[in-house]
Amino acid sequence: xxxxxxxxxxxxxxxxxxxxxxxxxxxxxxxxxxxxxxxxxxxxxxxxxxxxxxxxxxxxxxxxxxxxxxxxxxxxxxxxxxxxxxxxxxxxxxxxxxxxxxxxxxxxxxxxxxxxxxxxxxxxxxxxxxxxxxxxxxxxxxxxxxxxxxxxxxxxxxxxxxxxxxxxxxxxxxxxxxxxxxxxxxxxxxxxxxxxxxxxxxxxxxxxxxxxxxxxxxxxxxxxxxxxxxxxxxxxxxxxxxxxxxxxxxxxxxxxxxxxxxxxxxxxxxxxxxxxxxxxxxxxxxxxxxxxxxxxxxxxxxxxxxxxxxxxxxxxxxxxxxxxxxxxxxxxxxxxxxxx
Numbered sequence: 646x647x648x649x650x651x652x653x654x655x656x657x658x659x660x661x662x663x664x665x666x667x668x669x670x671x672x673x674x675x676x677x678x679x680x681x682x683x684x685x686x687x688x689x690x691x692x693x694x695x696x697x698x699x700x701x702x703x704x705x706x707x708x709x710x711x712x713x714x715x716x717x718x719x720x721x722x723x724x725x726x727x728x729x730x731x732x733x734x735x736x737x738x739x740x741x742x743x744x745x746x747x748x749x750x751x752x753x754x755x756x757x758x759x760x761x762x763x764x765x766x767x768x769x770x771x772x773x774x775x776x777x778x779x780x781x782x783x784x785x786x787x788x789x790x791x792x793x794x795x796x797x798x799x800x801x802x803x804x805x806x807x808x809x810x811x812x813x814x815x816x817x818x819x820x821x822x823x824x825x826x827x828x829x830x831x832x833x834x835x836x837x838x839x840x841x842x843x844x845x846x847x848x849x850x851x852x853x854x855x856x857x858x859x860x861x862x863x864x865x866x867x868x869x870x871x872x873x874x875x876x877x878x879x880x881x882x883x884x885x886x887x888x889x890x891x892x893x894x895x896x897x898x899x900x901x902x903x904x905x906x907x908x909x910x911x912x913x914x915x916x917x918x919x920x921x922x923x924x925x926x927x928x929x930x931x932x933x934x935x936x937x938x939x940x941x942x943x944x945x946x947x948x949x950x951x952x953x954x955x956x957x958x959x960x961x962x963x964x965x966x967x968x969x970x971x972x973x974x975x976x977x978x979x980x981x982x983x984x985x
Contacts, residue, residue, distance in 0.1 A: 676890075678881035680724050680743040681707035684889045685851060688718020688734075702889055707740045712753070719844070721851055724748050724770060726880040727763025727892045731851065732756075733844040736791075741773065749773065752789050758848050759787045761801060762892060762901045763879070775822045777807040785816065786902035788838075788845070794822040799835055800902055849903040856905035858887035866893075866910040876910065 683697065683705045690697045692705060692713050697720070707713050707722060714737035721731045725748055732738060736755020742748060750757075751773040759772065761784045770781045774789050774796070781787060785801020796805060800816040805828060812828040814820055819833045838845050862884040866876040879895035891907075898908040 676703035676883045677706075678703070678723055678726075678883075678890045679706060680745065680748050681740050682723045682890070683707070683713075683720065684723050684729070685721040686718065687720075689716040690714065690718045690720045690732075699888065703883060707738075707743070709740050709743055712737055712739045715755070719847055723881060723890060724750070724759070725764070725768050727761070728768075728770060729760045729762075729851075729855075731758045731760070731844065731848045733758075733847075741771075747771075752791050754791055756788070756790045756792065756844050758844050759789070760848065760852065760902060761785055761787070762899065762907065763894070777805055777822050777828075779814075780804045780806070784902075788842075796820050796822070797833055797838070799838075852901055852903040852905050854887060855889070855891045856901070856907060858884040858889065858891035859893060859907045860913055861886055862891055863893050863908055863910045863913045867914040870914065872910060879909075 683692075683702055685702060686697045686699065690713070692707060693711055695701075695705070697705065713720060713722065713732060715732055715734055717734055719731065719733055721729055724730055725745055728748075730738070730750060733756040736757060737753045738757055739751040739753055740749075741751050746767055747769050749771045757772070759770075759781065761770070761781055764770070764781065764784055772779045772781070772787075772789050774791060775794060777796070779787070779789070779796055781801065781803050783801040783803075786799035787801060787803060788795075788797040788799070790797070796803070796814065797819040798814045798816055802816075803814045805812050805814060805820055807822065807828055808826065810826075810828045812820060812830055814830055817832060817835060818830045820828055820830055839849075862882050866873050866882075868874065879893060881890040882893050883890055894907060894909045896909045896911070898906055898912045900906050
């Protein structure tokens with residue numbers, strides 16, 4: 646009991662200290678990951694009066710009160726570690742709060758899709774849309790559409806608030822934000838969206854690239870069969886070859902909602918065969934271990950991952966980028982990401 650109380654107190658102190666740390670980046674580059682960091686752009690897009698291009702990836706950040714808008718283009722930004730927001734054509738979002746423990750984005754126009762591969766109890770991720778607020782509660786895939794006035798949950802769980810109403814949405818359900826004002830969950834055809842949804846298919850392709858970047862980057866942080874120099878724990882890591890941040894888990898691996906694999910450094914090191922959901926999968930060191938057609942329910946499946954490899958273990962601390970944090974039930978905070 647005394648040990649549990651000590652860990653709770655230590656965790657609270659460490660969390661408070663961690664949240665006061667600035668964003669971490671490499672001293673020789675400006676690539677720094679934080680909620681709102683631009684991670685990909687194609688076509689025409691802008692933050693305020695600033696037109697965006699590939700040179701802004703990993704450099705430009707959507708600050709509180711700023712608007713990210715697309716015309717004939719799409720963008721991807723980072724939210725908390727393991728969470729991506731992708732903005733479709735002719736759409737705009739506004740950053741309400743870029744705090745790690747209170748991350749709020751408002752969808753003002755068009756469509757946005759949020760992929761959640763990792764989320765902790767300390768995270769509070771909210772998407773505001775047309776008088777409604779949606780708090781994301783679990784890993785999964787979420788779509789927000791201002792044109793069709795709807796919110797869809799492919800997998801995961803979210804709570805939607807509108808006026809004095811609230812409703813919990815689970816996987817395979819959507820809610821219409823129509824003029825009636827009544828919130829009611831209903832089924833929708835996930836396969837139809839996966840087949841014909843432009844933003845869905847683009848998000849899946851981006852996810853595949855990020856999975857490949859994960860393998861490319863994870864292997865850099867192994868030395869002598871263990872975690873090597875530059876490893877700060879699970880979080881965002883910059884890959885210069887793919888020119889963007891990818892997420893690396895602290896241990897094990899997981900398949901994201903699109904069926905693509907993300908691996909810890911030691912899992913990549915132990916290739917070519919790793920144990921998975923359907924037994925052992927071949928891994929050639931260059932292409933991610935994918936399920937093939939993926940998990941059909943869009944769930945995030947993890948194997949031996951979680952709050953591992955880096956951070957506070959009751960006896961010492963590692964602070965830095967990549968979200969190594971408190972591993973006794975606390976927060977993976979600190980540096981926003983690891984730049985190279």
